[in-house]
Amino acid sequence: MATLLLVIIYLAFISLGLPDSLLGVAWPVMQSDIGAPLETAGFLFMTIAGGTIISSLASGKVLRRFGTSKVTFVSVLMTAGALLGFHFAPSIIWLFVCAIPLGLGAGAIDAGLNDYVATHYKAHHMSWLHCFWGVGATLGPIIMAQFISGQNSWRNGYFAISGIQLALAIILFFTLPLWSKVKNNSNITLNGGTEESKSLSYDEEVNEIKPLQIKGVKLALTSFLFYCGVEATVGLWGSSYLVNVKELHAAHAAQWVSFYYAGITIGRFITGFITFKISNLTLIRMGQIIALLGAVLLFLPLPSIFSLVGFVMTGLGLAPIFPCMLHETPTRFGKKHSQTIMGYQMALAYTGSTFLPPLLGFIATHSTIGIFPLCIVVFVAVMLLSSEKLNNLLKKKDLTTRKDTSQQHFNH
Incomplete structure (x- = not known):
């Protein structure tokens, strides 16, 4: 029963990914059909x-x-x-009107299902959940391309x-009773007294700290800003660049x-297996370097086929960065402040995902979409530099802590 519900949740996450990649790949055709300037896609996004x-x-x-x-049923229906x-x-105008419920529905699905899986299923299921977002994001452009x-x-x-x-909404409607059955059969304590007391003590704790x-x-926040900006x-804008420049x-x-999104999907699937052998920091660094090389391939004046390789490399590089940076948070800043x-x-x-893409669209409208690969190179480079600067800072902090601990032992 729990496995069947998990399959339905995975299907719902595919539905979350499906619309995310549609606007970008359809825009070169939409733009000429509607007669809108290039930057309009950025404002819709x-x-x-x-x-x-x-x-x-x-x-x-x-x-x-x-x-x-x-909430999931209504959101998918929305x-x-x-x-x-x-x-x-x-x-x-009507595209902007329809963009509002599209965004509202997506946010509710994302937050609701992440919370539900974290509460009712084992930790490794969360990794595969985000893989299925990639499945949807990959299928979206493929379906649009056919039409x-x-x-x-x-x-x-x-x-x-x-x-x-x-x-998918119809499937969710007919399986609504299954959710409560799984919840009732779950061995995990939900919203019990201990959890409530934890959250109360946490709230008191948060009021005393200033995490910033x-x-x-701030370096970690910069990395997140530019990661989602790049993705x-x-x-x-990838499709518009390929149509107008290539x-x-x-x-x-x-x-x-769609191959770019496939790179992210496959990369995250593989990352789930290799995290046992390679540290988060190494995976983040490797991912950023691969993404930077992919962006450089897009930037260089090479034959069109190299652009395809560049898109795939960028997707593969981006794959481990976001989940590994999230997972590294308690290690970097302590469990007390991590939440x-x-x-x-x-x-x-x-x-980053809200403002950086429209910014590129605005600049491209007043210059050329040819600046796309340069912007990607700059975004990835800033992410890499801020990440490496953070690693060096934490290394120095760790060394200082060790020295202080050794000195205290020596004095004793």
């Missing part, structure tokens, strides 16, 4: 991301009141309706994805961007 942030912040109260199962709205949208190449119709692509979301004053926190920017057909460009700092990191991650 910002609207979706803004809705995601709002629903994520409000998710705690909503989930406590209605429960994860109902995204299905929003995507259907994209299909019928007669003007750019762009066959009928040159981005609207039908959105209609097809909307149909998939609706089918801890050495290295979202490549997804949103002169690829929009359908081929969409397929190439507060984790919240700051997620806020900066959303900020």
